[in-house]
Amino acid sequence: MPNEDKPSSSNRRDVVYIQDGVRIEHDDGSYSVTNPDGIAVNCGPDGSIDGKLPAIRALSVADISQVTQHHIARVFDTVSHTLHFEGGGVLSYMHSSSGEGYELSGHNVYVEMSRDGVVIVHGTTAS
Secondary structure: OEEEEEEEEOOOOOOEEEOOOEEEEEOOOOEEEEOOOOOEEEEOOOOEEEEEOOEOOEEEEOOHHHEEEEEEEEEOOEEEEEEEEHHHOEEEEEEEOOOEEEEEEEEOEEEEEOOOOEEEEEEEOOO
């Protein structure tokens, strides 16, 4: 059950930083970050990330030299990407051809999200 007595602002030390986000700590060591624009991400104590985004207008990688693989799959009106980073971090995301966001998941990566649908991936998190 979430410990909803302890909400705090999302901050840049979080695995996922969301502009105007509110972080809720959970008893199992995980936390959720949401914002008023409909971004909602759950972060597990094992480094897992699972979230919903209403839009992905742009996604950039802070240091492209850290990307070791990039897979793209197109199915009907969706596009899925999986990025693998030096050090073992992985980020997957899916969006419609029009840019409507659907989901984002990952493991051991640091991600920033802005209110206007811009996502910045910084690569594998430090252990």
